[in-house]
Amino acid sequence: MNYNPFAELETRDETINRLTDHFLHLTGLERAEFFTGRTEPVFRARASMMWIMRKKLDMPFTAIGNVFGKDHTTIISACHRIDMLRGQSPRLRTIINEIIEKQGL
Numbered sequence: 001m002n003y004n005p006f007a008e009l010e011t012r013d014e015t016i017n018r019l020t021d022h023f024l025h026l027t028g029l030e031r032a033e034f035f036t037g038r039t040e041p042v043f044r045a046r047a048s049m050m051w052i053m054r055k056k057l058d059m060p061f062t063a064i065g066n067v068f069g070k071d072h073t074t075i076i077s078a079c080h081r082i083d084m085l086r087g088q089s090p091r092l093r094t095i096i097n098e099i100i101e102k103q104g105l
Contacts, residue, residue, distance in 0.1 A: 015057060016067060019103055023049050026099070035068060044085070047078035048096055051086075054079050056105040 024034055027045045034046060050068065053059045054075070061072040061079075068075070086093045 047082050050075050050078045051082040056100055
């Protein structure tokens with residue numbers, strides 16, 4: 001059996017692509033708007049994906065930042081904000097939990 005040191009990364013990339021597609025379908029956003037939009041709904045969707053990548057895929061902040069073209073401090077801030085919002089919004093918590101369940105994370 002050949003060991004492929006990139007197999008985990010390929011799986012992670014596939015998971016990120018599947019997760020991105022799920023968020024795009026769920027929000028009805030175009031890919032460019034999802035990654036660069038500045039409105040609150042776009043931010044919440046993008047930050048929720050960042051939070052899932054950190055909490056469920058155990059990705060480092062810098063790796064998540066590379067996916068979104070953002071600095072790691074932006075990812076830290078977004079994840080903290082989603083932690084706070086999940087505590088305040090049962091609806092957001094339910095949406096995130098449903099995404100995690102549907103994606104098998």
